[in-house]
Amino acid sequence: MKNTFIHKNAVLGNNISLGxxxxxxxxxxxxxxxxxxxxxTILSGTRIGENCQIHSNAVLGGMPQDLKYRGEYTLLxxxxxxxxxxxxxxxxxxxxxxxxSIGNSxxxxxxxxxxxxxxxxxxxxxxxxxxxxxxxxxxxxVNISGLxxxxxxxxxxxxxxxxxxxxxxxxxxxxxxxAHEPLRFAGVNTxxxxxxxxxxxxxxELRSIYRVLFQEKRNTKFALELIxxxxxxxxxRDKILSFVEQSKRGIIKGYEF
Numbered sequence: 001m002k003n004t005f006i007h008k009n010a011v012l013g014n015n016i017s018l019g020x021x022x023x024x025x026x027x028x029x030x031x032x033x034x035x036x037x038x039x040x041t042i043l044s045g046t047r048i049g050e051n052c053q054i055h056s057n058a059v060l061g062g063m064p065q066d067l068k069y070r071g072e073y074t075l076l077x078x079x080x081x082x083x084x085x086x087x088x089x090x091x092x093x094x095x096x097x098x099x100x101s102i103g104n105s106x107x108x109x110x111x112x113x114x115x116x117x118x119x120x121x122x123x124x125x126x127x128x129x130x131x132x133x134x135x136x137x138x139x140x141x142v143n144i145s146g147l148x149x150x151x152x153x154x155x156x157x158x159x160x161x162x163x164x165x166x167x168x169x170x171x172x173x174x175x176x177x178x179a180h181e182p183l184r185f186a187g188v189n190t191x192x193x194x195x196x197x198x199x200x201x202x203x204x205e206l207r208s209i210y211r212v213l214f215q216e217k218r219n220t221k222f223a224l225e226l227i228x229x230x231x232x233x234x235x236x237r238d239k240i241l242s243f244v245e246q247s248k249r250g251i252i253k254g255y256e257f
Contacts, residue, residue: 001018001019001020001022002020002021003020003021004018004019004020004021004022004023005022005023005024006018006022006024007024007025007026007028008026009026009027010024010025010026010027010028010029010030011028011029011030012024012030013030013031013032013033013034013050014032014033015032015033016030016032016033016034016035016036017034017035017036018036019036019037019038019039019040019056020038020039021038021039022036022037022038022039022040022041022042023040023041023042024036024042025042025043025044025061026044027044027045027046028042028043028044028045028046028047028048028061029046029047029048030042030048030052031048031049031050031051031052031080032050032051033050033051034048034049034050034051034052034053034054035052035053035054036054037053037054037055037056037057037058037086038056038057039056039057040054040055040056040057040058040059040060041058041059041060041062042054042060042061043059043060043061043062043063043092044061045061045073045074045075045076045092046060046061046075046076046078046092047075047076047077047078048060048078049078049079049080049081049082049104050080050081051080051081052078052080052081052082052083052084053082053083053084054084055083055084055085055086055088055110056086056087057086057087058084058085058086058087058088058089058090059088059089059090060076060078060084060088060089060090061075061076061090061091061092062089062090062091062092063091063092064091064092064093064094064115064116064117064134065091065115065116065134066094066115066116066134068094068095068096069094069095069116070095072094072095074092074093074094074095074098074099074116075092075093075098075099075100076090076091076092076093076099076100076102077099077100077101077102078090078102079102079103079104079105079122080104080105081104081105082102082104082105082106082107082108083106083107083108084108085107085108085109085110085112085128086110086111087110087111088108088109088110088111088112088113088114089112089113089114090102090108090113090114091114091115091116091134092116093116093117094116094117094134096116096117096134096135097117097119097135098117099117100114100115100116100117100118100119101118101119101120102114102120103120103121103122103123103124103140104122104123105122105123106120106122106123106124106125106126107124107125107126108126109125109126109127109128109129109130109146110128110129111128111129112126112127112128112129112130112131112132113130113131113132114126114132114136115132115133115134115135115136115152116134116135117134117135118132118134118135118136118137118138119136119137119138120138121138121139121140121141121142121158122140122141123140123141124138124140124141124142124143124144125142125143125144126138126144127143127144127145127146127147127148127164128146128147129146129147130144130146130147130148130149130150131148131149131150132150133150133151133152133153133154134152134153135152135153136150136151136152136153136154136155136156137154137155137156138156139155139156139157139158139174140158140159141158141159141192141196142156142157142158142159142160142161142162143160143161143162143192144156144161144162145161145162145163145164145165145166146164146165147164147165148162148163148164148165148166148167148168149166149167149168150168151168151169151249153248153249154168154169154170154171154172154249155171155172155243155247155249156168156171156172157171157172157173157174157175157176157239157243158174158175158239159174159175159189159192159193159196160172160173160174160175160176160177160178160189161176161177161178161189161192162177162178162179162183163177163178163179163180163186166178166179166181166183167181167182167183168183168252169182169183169249170183170249170250170251170252170253171243171247171248171249171250171251171252172251172252173210173213173240173243173244173251173252174236174239174240174243175188175189175193175206175236175240176188176189176210177189178252182253183252183253184252184253184254185210185214185252185253185254187207188203188206188207188210190203193206202236205231205234205236205237206236206240208231209227209231209236209237209240210240210254212226212227212230213227213240213244213254214253214254215254220244220251224241224244224245227240227241228241
């Protein structure tokens with residue numbers, strides 16, 4: 001381990017693998033069986049779970065790129081079984097939320113950036129060179145393709161897929177694929193949902209719900225009322241209704257079915 005610096009107050013678990021040129025500052029915790037590649041920098045306030053792979057030249061826990069940050073104590077929390085590839089940067093939080101949070105079993109590909117106070121769920125794929133501004137929320141089982149730019153405060157619903165080179169400036173509801181410019185609904189995420197063992201009947205239900213949501217010409221409020229009236233209560237129906245009702249930025253546009 002040439003040119004490696006580990007602060008005496010850092011807490012490292014058992015069976016940690018460290019490459020050359022690693023810097024680990026004070027107030028860092030790394031769980032058991034994690035692998036830290038060459039020239040990785042892990043800054044104060046970072047917490048990393050077990051069985052994580054941090055590849056070469058990643059920088060974790062850097063200062064927020066936000067003018068309201070005044071050096072207050074904040075964290076970056078990363079769960080278990082995550083793969084963080086080369087040159088990824090993840091900033092810690094600001095006074096807004098106090099931390100940036102990454103869940104479990106995510107793949108974050110090379111050169112991606114995750115800004116301050118973001119919340120990433122579980123089992124998601126963040127593609128290469130994805131740029132994620134501050135306070136973005138990504139729910140579970142999301143696939144964000146490469147070179148996508150995501151506006152601050154945007155929310156990406158669970159089980160969605162975002163095509164490459166996308167510009168996300170509105171919220172993306174769950175269970176769908178979004179593509180094109182400007183970004184809009186491109187269908188239900190059939191392949192992803194089948195992999196998660198959603199039945200054909202359930203996928204048809206989701207397709208019908210979104211047909212109402214995106215074809216209703218009057219307004220979104222009326223579309224939600226129609227969905228509530230027309231479709232029986234299910235977990236998926238209610239997640240869609242709740243997501244759209246609570247969206248502050250508004251949701252992406254649809255297309256003609």
